Amino acid sequence: MTGFSTNWAVYSRYVGDIFGSALAAEGLFAFGLESAFLGVLLFGWHRVKPWVHLVSTIGVFLGSMFSAVWIVVANSWQQTPAGYHIVGEGLNARAEVTDFWAMVFNPSSVDRLVHTWQGSFLAGAFLVLSVHAYYLRKGRYVEISKKAFKIALVVAAVFSLSQLVSGHSSADGVAVNQPAKLAAMEGHFEKSAPADLYLLGWVDKEKQEVTGLKIPGGLSFLAHQDFKAPITGLNSFPEEDRPSQINAVFQFYHIMIAIGMMLIGLTLYASFLWWRSKLFETKWILWIFSFSVILPQIANQVGWYAAEMGRQPWVVYGHLRTSDAFSQEVSANQIVFSLIMFTVIYALLFVLFIYMVNKKIKHGPYEESSTVVNFQSF
Structure with a gap:
């Protein structure tokens, strides 16, 4: 502050x-x-x-x-x-x-709040899934871990699917209120033409083209339910009024979407295995869930990167530029020093956090009895 x-x-x-x-x-x-x-x-x-x-x-x-x-x-x-x-x-x-x-x-607060809430619920659910998948693999706290895993799986499945709805609603709002950001998210340059939806790709800012796998007219359909509907492109805006790091915005946005689709696929397949009574006997799915905790964390972070970098060059959209918002009296050396200092402090806190959480997970929720619970050894 x-x-x-x-x-x-x-x-x-x-x-x-x-x-x-x-x-x-x-x-x-x-x-x-x-x-x-x-x-x-x-x-x-x-x-x-x-x-x-x-x-x-x-x-x-x-x-x-x-x-x-x-x-x-x-x-x-x-x-x-x-x-x-x-x-x-x-x-x-x-x-x-x-x-x-x-x-x-x-205009954007409700959509963004719901999307943020859902992202936090997913992060929490996958933390629980990760911890209890680890316990199940190790044959520890088996009964409580099965119950906790099932509860977290329901939460993860519901909110990974609902993210599609809130994400689509948020993107619709961006199309209306921040068209330059939407154009940067999909690498769309033409002033008023149908826009493709890229599943993955790379933006060449100089050539004003995107190389990748796309759905022709997909963005037009999502925004206007018409594959031929025109979408406002980056060339509709003066260069000084649109994002400069277009490829970064594009990549962060698509990483978020890719992870979101991975979470949907993972939770739905796990739900299918649960329905078939094979969830806890499928070794590889528990291995994946053990390390899946990082996925929603990455998705949440890159989503914010896309939102904030896509807003540039404005700190208050359409009113105050980022270049006009900083303190003129603060030197570059002071900024560099403070950035290094805070980076080191937060890096140390992060390492301490990981150490303490890992220690708590290995300790477990309560003291284990002397009787070892037999479970399939991985």
């Missing part, structure tokens, strides 16, 4: 009234709810009644979901600003809220 005002002074001034409203709501309600129950969740096991611990778990969950509301609302306002007016001029201009609910329910 300090970096907003030190590195992004113009940006902070411009969005301060907007972000102040959203993040104040997060701090007062969401963060308060999370912090009130988190201590009981972490340290209350065997110290409070089971129903109290369950209520605390639900409280932390609801607080986290509510926190996501305000963070995504603030970010979505940068993508599709609404419910505001501009006070001042030039670099001293700032946005003020005129309609709080119009700001909250800006």
Whole structure:
């Protein structure tokens, strides 16, 4: 948060009234709810009644979901600003809220929030699937792992499929509100022509062409239900008003989609094996699930990369350029030093996090009995 005002002074001034409203709501309600129950969740096991611990778990969950509301609302306002007016001029201009609910329910906030929620549910479900697939492979905690695996598989199957719906709805919104971003996501350059849908490919910005596997007119059909409907291309916009890293946006967007389709296929096939009563006897599927935890994490990250890089050159779409938003007084050397420092700190925290989580997983949810549970050895 300090970096907003030190590195992004113009940006902070411009969005301060907007972000102040959203993040104040997060701090007062969401963060308060999370912090009130988190201590009981972490340290209350065997110290409070089971129903109290369950209520605390639900409280932390609801607080986290509510926190996501305000963070995504603030970010979505940068993508599709609404419910505001501009006070001042030039670099001293700032946005003020005129309609709080119009700001909250800006054109992209609901679609992006639902998509973000579903992505977080998938990340959680695949973490559970990964841990309990590991236990099943090792013959540990077999009964509880079978139950947990089945519950997580249902969650993963439901939300991997529902991501298709929210993702399509979000893409429709991008087509209307941020056509340059949509064009970058699919490498579409022609001003007003039917657009293909690429399954994979590589964008040559200089030649303005994409080489890859495509469905002719597929993007036109998804956006307008017509294979011949024209889609606004990148050449419809001045070069300074459209994303510069087109291939990066294209690749990140398609990696997200590819992983999403992989998750659908994996969960549906596992559900089929469950229906055939062969799920826990199929060794290779448990191996895949053991390492699948990384997939939704990657999909979530590259999805955000596509969304934020596709918004460029705007930090507030159509109003404030990224090049105008940073602090003029901060030198390049200071920025480099702070980036290196934070990269090292977060890298160390990440290593510590992986170590602690791995230690907890190997320890297990409870002390194992002296009786070894026999299970197929892999």
